[in-house]
Amino acid sequence: MCSMAQEKQESTTRLFVGGGWANVLDTYLSPYSYKGTVFNFIVERQYEHTMHRTSLHMSLSENPAGNVNEYEFGVAYGVAHHFQLMKKGAFNLKAGPMGHLYVGGIYNERNGNNPGQAKLSLMLDASALATYDFRLWRKDFQLEYSIDVPFIGLAYSPQFGQSYYEEFVLGNYDHNCVIAHPFNTPSLRQRFVVDFKLKKRGCLYWGYNGELFQTKYNGLRHHSYLHSIILGIKL
Amino acid sequence: MRQLFRHILYIIGLTLVLAACVGEELPTADTPQGNLDALWQLLDERYCFFDYKKAELGVDWNEVHERYRKKVSPKMTSLQLFEVCCAMIAELKDGHVNLGASFNLGRNWSYWEDEPENYYDSIARSYLGHEYGIASSLKYTVFDDNIGYIRCESFENGPGNGNVSSVLSILAPCNGLIIDLRNNGGGSLTNAECLASHFTNEKVLVGYVYHKTGKGHNDFSTMKPEYLEPAKGTRWQKEVVVITNRQCFSAANDFVKMMHCLPHVTLLGDRTGGGSGMPFMQELPCGWSVRYSAVVTVDHDKKHIEFGIDPDVKVSMNMEDVMRKKDTLIEQARTILRQKANETP
Numbered sequence: 001m002c003s004m005a006q007e008k009q010e011s012t013t014r015l016f017v018g019g020g021w022a023n024v025l026d027t028y029l030s031p032y033s034y035k036g037t038v039f040n041f042i043v044e045r046q047y048e049h050t051m052h053r054t055s056l057h058m059s060l061s062e063n064p065a066g067n068v069n070e071y072e073f074g075v076a077y078g079v080a081h082h083f084q085l086m087k088k089g090a091f092n093l094k095a096g097p098m099g100h101l102y103v104g105g106i107y108n109e110r111n112g113n114n115p116g117q118a119k120l121s122l123m124l125d126a127s128a129l130a131t132y133d134f135r136l137w138r139k140d141f142q143l144e145y146s147i148d149v150p151f152i153g154l155a156y157s158p159q160f161g162q163s164y165y166e167e168f169v170l171g172n173y174d175h176n177c178v179i180a181h182p183f184n185t186p187s188l189r190q191r192f193v194v195d196f197k198l199k200k201r202g203c204l205y206w207g208y209n210g211e212l213f214q215t216k217y218n219g220l221r222h223h224s225y226l227h228s229i230i231l232g233i234k235l
Numbered sequence: 236m237r238q239l240f241r242h243i244l245y246i247i248g249l250t251l252v253l254a255a256c257v258g259e260e261l262p263t264a265d266t267p268q269g270n271l272d273a274l275w276q277l278l279d280e281r282y283c284f285f286d287y288k289k290a291e292l293g294v295d296w297n298e299v300h301e302r303y304r305k306k307v308s309p310k311m312t313s314l315q316l317f318e319v320c321c322a323m324i325a326e327l328k329d330g331h332v333n334l335g336a337s338f339n340l341g342r343n344w345s346y347w348e349d350e351p352e353n354y355y356d357s358i359a360r361s362y363l364g365h366e367y368g369i370a371s372s373l374k375y376t377v378f379d380d381n382i383g384y385i386r387c388e389s390f391e392n393g394p395g396n397g398n399v400s401s402v403l404s405i406l407a408p409c410n411g412l413i414i415d416l417r418n419n420g421g422g423s424l425t426n427a428e429c430l431a432s433h434f435t436n437e438k439v440l441v442g443y444v445y446h447k448t449g450k451g452h453n454d455f456s457t458m459k460p461e462y463l464e465p466a467k468g469t470r471w472q473k474e475v476v477v478i479t480n481r482q483c484f485s486a487a488n489d490f491v492k493m494m495h496c497l498p499h500v501t502l503l504g505d506r507t508g509g510g511s512g513m514p515f516m517q518e519l520p521c522g523w524s525v526r527y528s529a530v531v532t533v534d535h536d537k538k539h540i541e542f543g544i545d546p547d548v549k550v551s552m553n554m555e556d557v558m559r560k561k562d563t564l565i566e567q568a569r570t571i572l573r574q575k576a577n578e579t580p
Contacts, residue, residue, distance in 0.1 A: 025257070025258070025259065027260070029517075030517055030518050031259060031260065031261040031273070031277060031517055031518070032259055032261070032263065032518065032520065033258075033259060063518060063522060064263070064265070064520060064522070065265070065518075065520070065521055065522025066522070067337070067522040068518065068522065068524075110516065110518075110524055111515070111516040111517075112514065112515075112516050112526070113513055113514055113515055113516070113529075114515045114516060114529075159446060159448055159456060160446075160447055160448050160449055160450075160454070161281060161283065161446040161447030161448065161515070161529045161530065162446045162456070162530070163446065163513050163515070163529065163530045165424060165425075165513065165530075166444055166446060166459070166530065169424075169425060170444060170459065170461060172444060172459040174446070174448070174456050186257070214257035215257070216257055218448070219448070219449050219450065221257050221258075221260070222257070223257045223258070
């Protein structure tokens with residue numbers, strides 16, 4: 001088995017790349033969902049109880065009429081502390097808090113005074129990680145499922161009809177720092193991967209990464225549904 | 236163990252249910268009815284001048300919806316639907332409300348199309364001659380009575396602080412300055428503010444700004460004051476006449492709003508075209524873009540300038556002057572500046 005650090009201070013670093021489907025709505029830019037493609041890049045360092053994750057995604061999507069493109073990007077850094085909740089045979093469950101910083105933006109290529117939407121949030125998430133080891137065809141495999149659910153934090157949002165000119169040229173702020181909680185930020189990130197040994201030390205990971213990120217701040221609605229097939233290696 | 240799995244599944248299931256609740260709110264059907272309803276609702280929730288337009292023009296937006304719904308049929312063509320939608324938004328008489336399709340731009344330009352132009356391009360160009368200077372969007376020259384003349388046709392691309400400082404330094408020996416703003420349809424507010432900032436030595440209250448905070452017609456933020464700060468470069472200290480006509484719109488209207496607050500500035504010509512709402516863009520299910528006024532700016536007395544700003548000196552083009560290739564407005568501005576220069580001790 002090679003996906004998880006087994007001893008104290010020992011760490012495992014994994015790199016994932018992926019691609020899939022994006023569905024992006026931001027009512028500051030358009031009342032309609034844009035659909036397209038997303039690319040992911042995730043680096044994760046796992047200690048026995050601590051996990052550091054840096055992820056980047058870029059999506060290109062188009063409106064329902066197919067005549068306007070929207071570009072979304074986001075960089076996230078999270079650090080989680082997982083407590084051992086259960087270890088029963090081949091099944092292992094850990095959970096704990098996760099600090100999560102997200103910086104990103106969406107650009108609509110047609111809009112004039114509202115061409116983009118900046119995204120910034122600092123959240124405390126509930127994070128869990130479950131693994132299950134098994135043998136198949138005389139080889140060791142591991143199933144891994146992880147989920148992070150934003151719990152509480154602070155996020156940036158323009159006001160319903162506020163322009164960036166007012167905010168950043170005139171300095172007129174209006175509830176632009178929002179308290180985020182599960183009722184206005186019902187979101188989750190989840191990942192399901194299977195890992196299997198390649199050689200003595202090499203490991204290959206294959207699975208699904210889903211980011212269902214949603215907000216309702218200042219009367220503006222946003223969602224990014226990003227579903228990706230990911231492939232990873234142990235570094 | 237089974238109980239734990241069940242709890243985990245509950246949490247995932249609950250989150251997935253929550254994850255399905257932030258969706259689209261406007262009609263999504265790409266049908267004539269769906270597009271008209273989406274256009275009406277989009278403006279109903281986001282347009283910022285409904286109360287003002289009701290008071291000034293008697294626009295009842297619900298009545299407008301009922302009237303135009305009857306003009307839509309399921310089998311009408313895109314061109315026919317576009318015509319109906321354009322007629323509906325034209326009820327608002329707002330140059331910032333547009334419908335954009337690949338084949339046409341829906342607009343209401345009655346604020347200048349139905350009014351005297353007060354500008355003849357060939358005559359105005361003859362005042363610049365051939366030896367005029369160009370600094371970004373500014374063209375400038377000095378008339379033979381030592382009056383400086385700046386033609387500013389647009390705020391789309393400049394001018395920047397360096398351009399304005401350089402031009403004003405060159406024109407500094409002049410006895411007065413004309414800023415000819417006619418036919419300036421706007422552009423960037425930052426550029427307009429940049430030019431205006433060279434005509435004040437102190438921070439001046441020039442207006443107020445506010446925006447919508449919700450879908451109700453009266454859901455507005457508090458008014459925030461807007462100040463004009465003096466520029467760091469060359470600042471003009473003598474008399475200025477700003478020439479306006481009905482085509483001074485949007486950022487040009489805002490420039491006039493700012494200049495109107497300054498002591499050595501005279502507005503001359505016709506009422507400006509207005510357009511005091513900063514426009515945002517959204518779209519319809521069929522992909523047509525919708526531009527609409529979203530942010531309100533008012534003058535320093537908190538009065539609307541959506542329908543324009545009146546000049547201090549109302550002057551129209553005289554047809555006899557036109558026949559003699561003379562620009563009545565420029566000539567009147569020169570007269571005022573010469574008189575004021577002579578009055579100055």
